[in-house]
Amino acid sequence: MKKFEEKTLNSEKIYKGKIIDLQVDEVSLPNGKTSKRELIRHPGAVAVIALTPEGKIVMVEQYRKALEQSIVEIPAGKLEQGEEPAKTAERELEEETGYACRDMKPLISFYTSPGFADELVHLFIAEDIYKLENASPPDEDEFVELLEVSLEEAQKMIEEKRIFDAKTAYAVQYLQLKERLKEK
Template sequence: MAVGSEPPQLLKQKLLYHGRKFNFEVSRLRLPNRAEGEWECIRHPGGAVAVPVTEDGKLVLVKQYRFAAQGRLIEFPAGTIEPDEDPATTVEREIQEETGYRAHRWRKVGKFFVAPGYSDEVIHVFLAQDLEKLETPPPQDHDEDIETILMTPQELEQAILEGEPVDSKSISSLLLVRPFL
């Protein structure tokens, strides 16, 4: 058997925190080389992100206050997957709530781990096209502070290179949709 192909053995698992969006646990594992240790992990249901593109090629983004970052970040609209919910349903809801747009054409372009060193969160990325601005968008969540902005792909890339506060899921998502823009 190749090195690393045998999974570690779970010896003990302890839930330290049960939260609204994620859980935090510590697991004791025995590795295939017989070494033992503890690993901390944030267990997250995953998320879905939309990369909305207008007919004239502009990206629909949001500027959103993020407590952990202590500021407003430029992001694509996204949300946490609810229990028993398909990522496509999540992203359709979030684009409407966060931007006031509805997409009539969707393409799943990929997925990625956010931070596999300490979390199992996976983000599903969708390209959203054939947009319609809703006359009456659904209300935003009560705990969100969001402003919708439009940027060309080049403007977003320049903002990233200049160090403007753009979150990593949006940077990764832009890379995944680039061939379709």
């Protein structure tokens, strides 16, 4: 048995969408009472840390409707049905940035909002990246601007809230830690 497990008594599908599904579950709590849980089901996603040969972080700026603003992010995207995360990472890197890599290495996977969503993001590091002559275009409903920023510029973007999402902040902190360990 899982500690503090909530057993599902009833599950109602509310919405089935292109990216997410929404359901409401009635659950039995550890103390015997019941409660409702609103849950977002997501197929999972990938995010990619890619550094240019000059050591710049490859990022994109795009408008995020949920935030009603543009933010700067590392390349990322949703897993397609049956697609391996490393393949998704390679595809998203190419579509969003025009870059490819010779080696895509997994770093870590993490849940973005486990209080209400099951989205699992697989974070990769793209090694030995290079610009493609004929890269795949972004999705037709995706408008992004390519940015290549230094670690210091990325840190400043976090302070200015231009970088404002967990996966990108995590990536910047990972690179900061890696840099500090190199200095020792």
